[in-house]
Amino acid sequence: MTDVPWLVLMIVVPAVGAAAVAALPAAREALARQLALAVSLLVLLLAVLTTVAFDPGGERFQLTTSVAWIPDFGVDFALGVDGIALSMLLLIGVLVPVVVGASWRDTPLPRPGRPARSMTAFWAWLLLLESLMVGVFAATDVFLFYVFFEAMLVPMYFLIGSFGGANRQYAAVKFFLYSLLGGLVMLASVIGLYVVSNSQLGEGTFAFDALRQLEIDPNVQKLLFAGFFLAFAIKAPLVPFHTWLPDSGAEAPIGGAVLLVGVLDKVGTFGFLRYCLPLFPDASRDLAPWVLVLAVAGIIYAALLAVGQSDMKRLVSYTSIAHFGFIALGIFAFTTEAATGAVLYMFNHGIATGLLFIVVGMVIARGGSRQIRDYGGLAARTPLLAGVFLLAGLASLALPGTNSFVSEFLVLIGAFPTRPVFTIIATVGIVLAALYVLLMYQRVMHGPPRGVLLVDEDGPADHGAADHGPADHGAGEHGARGGATAVPERGAGGATAVLEAPARARVLAVRDLSGREIAVVTPLVALILVLGVYPQPLIDLVSPAVEATMSDIGVDPGGSTPAAPGSTGTGGTD
């Protein structure tokens, strides 16, 4: 099976699917989304087959393809995966069909006085995004990586800008410009690498394996590292380069938000591991303390801001920034355990936060508001939804038994021996995580019904229908939301005050999860639980690649793969 170009197929299939969907007339929306689902499931199948064809103990890069692309620049269309990249491809394969299912009944934000817009473009952009995301992880040519890295912005820009919330224009442009600025600075470093390779190897190249052999002057390394690092730190995002994410995460349609924090932002941390560390080992070692300061500051700062958020999507975005701090801590601690934990974290965060975003989206679809204070007492009416919400939240705060625990634990025990102070500070983030997750859960799901769940006896009761879900109309401004006549005035600072239901109001009927929604959340719930108790397959998949990366920067891998915490086996694979 190894001679099948799996990676090329994984790029081409969604791209062709996107073209096919885009060619459909706007009225054929149903066909468009069916096609999108079919294509994304096919890509999932391809991802699984790719994993089967991959030998974790084999060469570092496998399933390689290389075709000369632009000979004058020394650029090859070179693809190949190591365990880390493959885990990201699996994540893409899983998340995209889930996102298609979660967005099944989304509609664009209605505009007064104008006919409803078609969602066909949404499905086309989504598939194109999938194709480019696969490319960015599968590229082994730095130039090709850069091309995918930048091209990826365009579909996401249109997903946010065309199908997002009320403030979508601002969010889309901010997203694009931040990423583009980072990318352009990286371009300078990419060209710089080429020039160095030209002088050392006699022929300029962008091939990762060749560039890894270069002996770069430490000062030049620092400059080149800075270019790559800035791009990845904006992408990942690390504090203080993070300010675009809460806006984009809040304004993006749920499907876009899941892919944004679930996969797109992982390109940043993936880039640290794949490019910053192996290509610039000296600079990485010298500058690691500064990166760790940013990482740990992000863990605490973003968690504190998350506690203070009133908008659920913004809250989830801030939690992601905190999680990216953990991943960066794991990567720049320079131990095999911590780096393995960071890679697992990248995968698990995609699953857990993806589920959290999707569940939040389901709540919003029922209530039409993103504000926490507009909800209360949902659990009594939607027990299933509440259960999944809780599970997603617990996975997000890394409770033992969920997948995230494994990765967070590995990061912390792995980082402690080399970076005790940073690790101890980072643990504070765990406490804050419990605070923001549980507070949100409690306010939305428990207590007496309030906010949008209350309607006047004679008021229009058009909110509830679960499958009627507008993305997140009304973007939360309280007074602006039509139909929310039952929200009473409250005193300043009284956001958490328990509100008595006005006498004339009745509680809106809210449907629990529909069959489609159950089908959407089930795979993610299953992954959270399975990987929570048995993460070993994933660890085995990524360990060789992590060890290879660590040996690139001169860290002795120690010879054994880390065992999953709590498991009784030694975990050694050789």
Place this chain on the structure above:
Amino acid sequence: MGAIEAPDLSYAALAPLLFVFGAACVGVLVEAFTPRSVRHPVQVTIALVGTVGAFVATLLLAGTEEVTAAGALAVDGPALFLQGTIAVLGALSVLLFSERALDPARSAFVAAAAVPAGSVRDRELATSERVQTEAYPLASFAIGGMMLFTAANDLLIMFVALEVLSLPLYLLSGLARRRRLLSQEAAVKYFLLGAFASAFFLYGLALVYGATGSVRLSDVRVAVVTEGGSALMVIGLGLLVVGLMFKASVAPFHSWTPDVYQGAPTAVTAFMAAATKVAAFGAVLRLLYVAFGTADWTWRPLVYALAIASMVVGAVLGLTQTDVKRMLAYSSIAHAGFLLTGVIGLGPDGTGYGLAATMFYLVTYGLTTLGAFGLVTLVRDGDGEATHLSQWAGLAQRSPLVAALMSFFLLALAGIPLTSGFTGKFAVFRAAIEAGAWPLVVTALVASAIAAFFYLRVVVLMYFSDPAPDGPTVGVPGMPTTIVLAVTAAATLVLGVLPGAVLELAESAAVFVG
């Protein structure tokens, strides 16, 4: 006194020039001797035959390296490559000129240019289907001048070419059918400032002649090597550069650009933005590399500073524009800066990627910007083209295809990968970094990010905003504009995805003779 000997001319090597100038002369005769009713189709045909013939001739001549006309003209790789580029851009521009389906009066050119704007006669003629067909021979002369400009191996020929390409452009700028006053203002402004710039060039020429004793580029180089650079020569070079940079609309010699681009008929603007840029940079490259390549200290700091100024001015002032044509004008100024970044990439002993990269960038930029201006001609309201940005709001809902194409061109101008703009930028930045110009490239990257903002703003307007109730309509283009848009869009895509062949061509053509 002996008889003056006629210089030896290699007619074959001059075939591209002969085609275009021949077409221009025939065009003038047609204007004089054929009835008005058949003039338009005949003129279009002649102009197209001239430009396409010139393009074919450059293809056939590929590989030629000779100096002819007693050393005054160099027919070499860069000259032929750029002549071919100019011929293609010229042919596409002529097609844009000939569009008759968009304007209700069936042409974007005025019926009679000499009638005072706003007079009774002018208003009568506004809806007349008469058209000033001199536009075609004028364009042919301009194209011929541009092609001569890139082959000029002699400062005097260079000056003659400069005038031959400029004078028709001054006139063409004033031929807009709508907004006559704006158009005439553009023509006068362009003429006055252009004449001023020509004077600078001429003065520089005189000083360089004084310092080196020759106007032949190769002799200048020899003189520079043997005698070293004198103050006289450096000042002369500076003045020459000023004259050329004016044509290339490089800041701080750019002040005419937005006004002229806005006032001129859009098809002419497209022509100026694309072809003039190619010609001007062709001359800049030849002057700096051939005559002063061995003494690059004389121009490197100057070009370095001009590149930074142009990128910053173009990107920053572009942010404040509310008119599509003015915005594209500032974009053209910023791109002139990026092109100069490529010019910096001249390595020691004439090596380095600078020449090939700059030539490749000229191809990509010319085709993309031509396409973008071509789309501007489609968006119209009752008063002609609707160029105010606010009128473009919600265009994606009126015409998804036009909005998609425009977004594609704008993303290419912003330099997003998988478009020709990115490959072009990459080529010039690589050339500059190889020459050690790190700070310049970082400035260029920051300027690219700033410029991306105003390109994106148009995309935002077209896609994410609601259309105004009385917004413009999108005209259905006739065959000529459709061809132009198809060719430019295809080129923008192909040069972004598979640029290998053209890059190789530029690389192999990047050797000057003389």
